[in-house]
Amino acid sequence: MIVVMKVGAPDEEVARLNQEFQSWGLTPETIVGKHKTVIGLVGDTIDLDALQMQDMSPWIEQVLRVEKPFKRVSREYRHGEPSEVMVPTPNDVIPFSEQAPIVVVAGPCSVENEAMIIETAQRVKASGAQFLRGGAYKPRTSPYAFQGHGESALELLAAARAASGLGIITEVMDTADLDRIAEVADVLQVGARNMQNFSLLKKVGAQDKPVLLKRGMSATIDEWLMAAEYILAAGNPNVILCERGIRTFDRQYARNTLDLAVIPVLRSLTHLPIMIDPSHGTGKAEYVPAMAMAAIAAGTDALMIEVHPNPAKALSDGPQSLTPERFDRLMQAELSLIGQATGRWPKPAAMAL
Template sequence: MIIVMKDKQAAQTVVTQAKSFQLNHVYRFENRVGFADIKNSAALSFINQDDVIEIIAEHPAAMQVSRTFHPNDTMIQTAHSQIGGDNFNLIAGPDAIESAEHVLAMGKSAKAAGATILRGGSYKPRTNPYSFQGLGEQGLKWHRIAADTLGMDMMTEVMSPADVDLVGQYTDIFQIGTRNMQNFALLKAVGQQDKPVLLKRGMSATVDEWLSAAEYIASEGNTQIMLMERGIRSFDQKYLRNTMDVSVIPVLRELTHLPILADPSHAAGVAEHVTATGLAAVAAGAQGLMIEIHDQPTKALVDGKQALTPEQMVSLFEKAQAIHDIVR
């Protein structure tokens, strides 16, 4: 249940009262107070009805991440990026950290193209257990040095609750990959951190399942969440690795206040189609793109087939920015 109060002070009074009654899962956004566990307003008899503007009994189950509770766009501020609203964010880097020299070189290319966030994986979830799994903490160290040298934010994937503290020592933004979207222990763990979280859509997840995963993070206190569409599993994998669900982007812009970004690299799966897929996502309203790059894609340790060269990245980012400006 969401109670709209006359002002922020009245809303905070309600939160304080709720805590004195030992009510759980009570949240406030400006003059709105959300009660995740309460369905009947009779349980809220302690509220001064003269201060109540509206009672919203019907709202999404993923309450905190909904626009019903939080009408305004969330803005996430990091050292080098402002994410959300009318901003357009470019994220780029190698799929996997391969060496200190390589991540720095790719970071230089990414920054020159306008990216403010340097991505890269030191822990890699692979379908084949014998494939390259990442360099672990050594990769995190090289990644951190490159980001600091270039004045960029660092973003990397975390795969296990046990790794959250270690990864958190290095990264500016936690990435939750598609295979971990419903790893609830991991979602709770990053929800207890004070750093932004990028949550990718599960490859077969519905919109409600995706938003509920974001709610898991928010329920632990961390509301610095951004969502990333990265393509969903469909029936035609001969030509497409995944299918970019472009139509979900405007749906999410309507349902949630969280920033919505897109990953055309994983959606397309082959470099020749990454640009077109990414531009379609921007035209649909994506507030940012994440691109995998490599100077020698055929020699990449992971997913070289879908990696753009730095030159291809520049072309994509220029077109994407122009389309975003038109859509905005």
Template sequence: MIIVMGNKSPIEEIQRVSEELSIWDVTLEKSIGKHKVVIGVVGDTEEIDPKQIQNLSPFIEQVLRVKKPFKRASLEFRYGEPTEVVVPTPNGSITFGQNHPLVIVAGPCSVENEEMIVETALRVRAAGAQFLRGGAYKPRTSPYAFQGHGESALSLLAKARLASGLGIITEVMDTSDLDKVASVADIVQIGARNMQNFSLLKKVGATGKPVLLKRGLSATIEEWLMAAEYILDTGNPNVILCERGIRSFDRQYTRNTLDISAIPVLRSLTHLPIMIDPSHATGKSEYVSTMAMAAIAAGTDSLMIEVHPNPAKALSDGPQSLTVEGFEQFMQEIAGLGRFFGRWTQDRSPSATLSLQVSSTTAIFSG
């Protein structure tokens, strides 16, 4: 159930309504938007009469029941107002949200060594990325495949963050590693294989860190949103949904099937920001740009792009990774479409200082 009050409602009146509601065994969550103040009432509300609530205050405009199973994730819970996930980074705060510029996340599937991750960070930052992705812990189908360097890779991500000013997104696989990952990551990623690892979702939510929740390989949209509900239920509102392709019957030509339709469907169901990962979805670098542009046209809030200095020698997911030069070209290709839809900023071009830093760092590593 949600209670909608005008944004000019006195603070004392909002507090009084909240106190009146506390007689029931429910949890209250207040959301102050640009035009409305919404009090979410979560719990057993079957016995609560909406008309009785309506009479509590003349400032109450509407009382609505949220009928969807995902209560906090539902669009109604914020009365149609999209959530803004603001993430502090060394280069300033970045906002993920429907009414903000497209956020670009780029980097390799896994952190391989210091030279590779620092140089990649500097180059993608110079091309216009705001976040660096890189796996320290890698869930792999085969136990014999490269599993990531673990804790040592986290320290390399910290170095890349310091050198580039990019925010860091990296995956946590196990609750035992959560504190270490959260100490480095600006956004903690829950991978597709852990989307329904509910104990992990609760622990990650409790950190208060922004969470990137990837859709499971065969998950329905409702299952995905119910997974987000576990995180939101901890009191952490900072969840970003990432569509990374779902398993379908044709795996010969693409790795997965990118569900572009998930974007408008999610817009009708939830207030949470949306990210698209065309690299994992297609599995082939030559399709990444096309699918990214389709995602921009459909209304995505963010893109996650795999980038590797030498994809042919990558320890994981080389075929879907753009080269650094390919990423620079990619950014030029999507810029026009981003501007057309009003989702592009003018400050994505590399600064002279950063360009010099990239050249100097490259020279140090190559020398």
């Protein structure tokens, strides 16, 4: 249930109502938008009468029920306003939002050695990426496949961050590693295989770093949004949703089926920012540029693209990784063209005001 306050509602009246709702055993959450303040009510509201609640204050404009199973994640919860996830990086604070320029995350599937990760970071930064992705801990289908270098790779990510000024996004697989990873990462990634690891979701929800939540390979949209609800319910409102392809019946030509229709669907359902990963979504480097352009045209807020200086020798996911040269052409020509047409492409640093 949400309580929409009238424009200009005094802070004192909002505070009084919050105290009243708390006395009813509810958890009120105040959301200050550009034009109005909304009080979200979490708890047992089934017996509350919306019309009677409107008489509680002359500053209450409307009381609405959120009918969807996901409450805090719902777009209704913010009265239609998009959320903005602000991520501090060494050189800037980067917003993820439907009202902000598109954010590009790039880098290898896994951190292999210091020279490779620093070279990749510097090259994707020169091409316009704002974040470096790289796995220290890697969930793999086979127990014999490369699992990542673990804690030593976190030190290499920190070195790449210092050398490039990029923000760091890396995956957390185990609650035991959360604190150590959070010391290095600017955004914590929960991977597709852990989307419904509810213990992990609660833990990342109880800390302050933003969370990138990847869609499970067979997850419905409702299941995905309910997973995000776990994080928000634990206290962390800074969640970015990442579509990375779902498993369907045809896997002969592409690794997964990249669900670009999810962009307008999510836009209608949730206030959370949206990222598209065309690398995992297709599994083949030659398909990544087309799907990245399509994602921008469809309205994505961010892209995650795998880049490796020598994909043929990559320890994981080489076939879907672009070379730095191909990534640069993609950024400077194809993506910038579509991004400028949609009014979402960031200005080069030299042109920024």
